[in-house]
């Protein structure tokens with residue numbers, strides 16, 4: 223067996239060695255992917271057909287779309303949808319955090335109350351829940367909020383639940399809290415026990431340990447699914463019609479189309495707004511995820527890889543050998 | 550010695566359910582001394598360390614650090630459990646180093662070190678940072694302050710963990726098998742830092758399997774097995790002339 227001579231032994235650091243020839247560069251015919259290209263061509267063609275066709279079909283009413291896209295009523299409704307989403311998510315996150323801590327509590331009573339909450343709110347459709355909250359003002363002249371079956375924290379007079387906007391926020395938040403609590407719980411459980419122990423041994427209080435050590439690490443696990451929940455909530459707000467609340471994006475576009483008899487253009491208008499919001503949320507989520515993944519993962523180019531010339535040389539050396547071997 | 554001992558364990562016991570992990574342990578460590586604890590796995594070494602800074606509660610006996618009862622206050626003949634805040638106050642003077650380092654992965658080495666001084670002692674960030682840099686130099690990592698733990702070797706992480714504990718200016722340092730999770734070639738750098746610490750007069754309790762370190766640095770060695778201190782004494786006596794059969798059997802395996 224004959225080996226190319228420069229592949230035989232460990233070589234000096236290429237950065238300093240300098241005298242040896244590089245292996246030949248690879249000149250090869252790249253692998254072709256004929257199917258990928260043909261499928262893409264077909265799909266692009268079909269899409270073009272659809273667009274051309276849609277642009278001419280009167281049902282789509284593009285002129286109407288243009289007219290209503292920035293209609294004040296629509297943009298106001300979009301704002302309502304956005305605030306509904308934000309308030310409901312804030313409520314859901316706070317209540318979800320509480321439920322998560324309750325489920326991790328050593329107290330079996332507290333634990334089962336949280337479990338019961340989850341059982342009910344995850345086990346029934348959100349649409350049904352919203353209908354229920356819509357008629358609750360009729361059932362209860364005075365309504366109370368609290369952990370089910372315990373002394374209520376807050377007594378809410380009837381007029382809160384006759385305010386349909388607040389009813390919608392509460393209804394959406396109560397449902398979402400069940401899902402958020404599972405997300406938060408998974409996040410808190412994912413943090414190594416040693417972290418809490420080290421923090422406690424450093425004389426940090428439980429609160430400080432949670433705030434500076436456990437929660438920031440749990441965030442990495444909590445943020446991505448929470449981002450999904452926000453996006454999902456934005457769309458779920460369209461179900462407030464069940465309450466019935468009709469000042470949100472979908473409700474208003476439906477209202478307008480009922481008068482103008484042009485349902486399709488208004489559906490398109492609503493969809494464009496929903497897409498705009500979800501796109502912005504996705505971008506935001508990307509940056510937040512990046513922020514909370516500090517100190518983990520290899521993707522991040524820490525000072526370690528920048529300031530350590532030894533590491534760079536080490537990875538360079540075997541690569542040189544491979545190329546030499548093939549040359 | 551007439552001064553108050555740094556640690557006094559007076560017949561302390563601890564069980565998890567029916568598992569009696571510590572059974573009437575009595576030990577004394579004077580200020581400035583190094584005690585090494587050796588013994589087989591499951592003998593209760595970690596549990597004993599954790600009791601000293603009240604990460605675990607003892608069931609019986611009395612444990613004192615600098616003459617102060619750990620975790621309780623004596624009123625008349627009754628013991629009252631300390632509030633979390635008061636327990637934390639006791640822990641300020643006790644540094645702990647773990648087998649698996651337990652650095653905070655979302656913080657740089659420097660941030661790891663300044664956390665507790667800033668949060669617990671309310672030392673301003675600039676001052677805490679200055680002190681942290683001194684400590685990083687001391688453990689030989691002056692140039693690694695901005696690195697996240699994931700980008701440090703095990704030995705470097707453990708040295709940061711030591712610096713982090715030292716940042717609280719403890720009077721007592723507890724080490725729980727600080728080199729057991731390290732690759733053999735990294736053990737030396739951590740032991741060197743610990744030797745330097747011992748030479749500087751720090752009181753240390755070290756659970757370890759490094760007999761060479763124990764022989765060289767310890768003022769006394771305690772051999773634990775089955776939740777009791779089987780035998781304790783200066784390294785030369787315990788390692789050179791063990792009295793108990795169990796000690797002999799254990800040493801013949803590790804020496």
Ligand SMILES: Nc1ncnc2c1ncn2[C@@H]1O[C@H](COP(=O)(O)OP(=O)(O)OP(=O)(O)O)[C@@H](O)[C@H]1O
Pocket residue numbers: 565568570589590591592593594595596597
């Ligand atoms: N939190 C706990 N709950 C229940 N049992 C525990 C707990 N911590 C420790 N134990 C038990 O106590 C015994 C002693 O554990 P400990 O960790 O103190 O031993 P060790 O001497 O440090 O052993 P090793 O050398 O393996 O670290 C073991 O049987 C262990 O299973």
Ligand SMILES: [Mg+2]
Pocket residue numbers: 594595596725726
């Ligand atoms: Mg142990």
